[in-house]
Amino acid sequence: MTTSLPTAEQLGALQRAVNLAEIEALGRARLDQNALDYYASGANDGHTLRANREDFSRLQLRPRMLVDVSGVDTRTSVLGLPLDFPVGIAPSAFHGLAHPDAELATARAAAGMGSVMTLSTFSNTPIDGVGQAAAGRLWFQLYLLADRELSREIIAQAEACGARALVFTVDAPYLGRRETNERRRFALPPHLSAPNVASRETLAGVETDTGSQLTNYFQNLVDKTFTWDDLGWLRAQTHLPIVLKGILTAEDAELAVQHGCHVWVSNHGGRQLDTAISSIAALPEIADAVAGRVELYLDGGVTRGTDVLKALALGARAVFLGRPALWGLAAGGEAGVRRVLELLRDEVRLALALSGRQNLAGVGRDLLRR
Numbered sequence: 609m610t611t612s613l614p615t616a617e618q619l620g621a622l623q624r625a626v627n628l629a630e631i632e633a634l635g636r637a638r639l640d641q642n643a644l645d646y647y648a649s650g651a652n653d654g655h656t657l658r659a660n661r662e663d664f665s666r667l668q669l670r671p672r673m674l675v676d677v678s679g680v681d682t683r684t685s686v687l688g689l690p691l692d693f694p695v696g697i698a699p700s701a702f703h704g705l706a707h708p709d710a711e712l713a714t715a716r717a718a719a720g721m722g723s724v725m726t727l728s729t730f731s732n733t734p735i736d737g738v739g740q741a742a743a744g745r746l747w748f749q750l751y752l753l754a755d756r757e758l759s760r761e762i763i764a765q766a767e768a769c770g771a772r773a774l775v776f777t778v779d780a781p782y783l784g785r786r787e788t789n790e791r792r793r794f795a796l797p798p799h800l801s802a803p804n805v806a807s808r809e810t811l812a813g814v815e816t817d818t819g820s821q822l823t824n825y826f827q828n829l830v831d832k833t834f835t836w837d838d839l840g841w842l843r844a845q846t847h848l849p850i851v852l853k854g855i856l857t858a859e860d861a862e863l864a865v866q867h868g869c870h871v872w873v874s875n876h877g878g879r880q881l882d883t884a885i886s887s888i889a890a891l892p893e894i895a896d897a898v899a900g901r902v903e904l905y906l907d908g909g910v911t912r913g914t915d916v917l918k919a920l921a922l923g924a925r926a927v928f929l930g931r932p933a934l935w936g937l938a939a940g941g942e943a944g945v946r947r948v949l950e951l952l953r954d955e956v957r958l959a960l961a962l963s964g965r966q967n968l969a970g971v972g973r974d975l976l977r978r
């Protein structure tokens with residue numbers, strides 16, 4: 609039921625959607641309770657989940673007038689990869705809960721739109737297939753596993769399959785407690801697996817007496833001992849640039865730079881430490897600390913072109929979409945993710961023009977009211 613194909617009528621509604629909120633409604637309507645709980649949930653009371661959005665809307669823009677905006681240009685690049693507009697797909701586990709084409713659909717949409725997809729370690733589709741679908745527009749998200757040998761194999765595979773960066777998630781030594789998942793005992797349906805990590809070890813064997821199957825599964829696999837001192841080990845495993853995903857303070861951003869890593873500001877979509885600072889509120893001190901020495905990205909709560917510009921104004925080079933891509937995938941597979949990206953691209957272009965900026969280089973802190 610969860611992963612049926614969208615009907616012609618549903619695909620029609622997708623094409624008529626005028627914003628990401630409408631696509632969210634379409635996507636939600638196509639998911640069963642299990643998948644919906646997993647995608648939508650935040651940790652505990654959901655304060656950080658909401659703050660990610662609310663803190664964007666609190667920021668006010670200072671548009672300039674009488675600028676020639678006949679040829680607005682939204683292009684940029686991330687780690688040398690050209691992007692048609694400054695938006696990529698954040699890593700999320702288990703795209704198979706949304707659509708039978710799973711990560712392949714997401715990758716095709718990102719590639720077709722001149723964007724970039726970050727593939728989760730916990731994808732339902734093996735890396736090599738996604739690498740082909742992404743046509744070079746692929747980053748790989750790493751959860752470092754307690755099994756270092758398996759981690760090495762995964763990194764080597766990602767590199768061999770064309771990933772252009774290794775996005776190392778640092779905010780999840782344990783999973784945050786998503787209480788709806790606990791209450792309803794989230795479980796991965798039997799037809800789905802996580803082939804990058806667990807083709808050998810099926811989810812079925814995971815103890816589910818306490819907590820959700822997912823939490824136990826994750827907790828058994830991930831390395832909880834890893835510190836800054838171990839980054840040298842990771843550095844030695846790959847030639848790829850390393851991006852640390854989940855940084856929320858200037859102190860950690862400084863350490864990231866000292867360790868030769870790029871910085872991805874994120875609170876994991878409000879799914880980890882509840883009441884942690886929103887991503888957009890964390891960004892300014894991090895941008896000041898980084899001071900242009902490495903690339904800086906942000907995710908969390910981005911649903912509007914104006915959100916994208918606000919993040920860029922505060923120092924991000926590009927932003928990434930978590931749930932919005934999943935809602936698009938649920939609503940219409942590749943076409944749904946494509947529609948999300950198209951709408952956001954067009955919103956970025958219009959917001960840029962109405963702000964009196966011709967290109968992204970013109971977006972600085974003066975775009976925002978202090």
Ligand SMILES: Cc1cc2nc3c(=O)[nH]c(=O)nc-3n(C[C@H](O)[C@H](O)[C@H](O)COP(=O)(O)O)c2cc1C
Binds near residue numbers: 646648698749908928
């Ligand atoms: C259902 C779901 C699964 C996720 N899985 C992962 C993951 O496997 N690895 C990871 O680094 N982040 C994961 N994230 C976090 C996202 O990469 C991203 O930080 C977050 O969703 C951004 O917030 P947004 O959903 O408001 O756009 C996941 C998020 C969601 C909603």
Ligand SMILES: O=C(O)C(=O)c1ccccc1
Binds near residue numbers: 730783822826876879
């Ligand atoms: O749900 C998540 O946020 C997440 O990062 C994750 C990834 C893999 C397995 C379980 C949780």
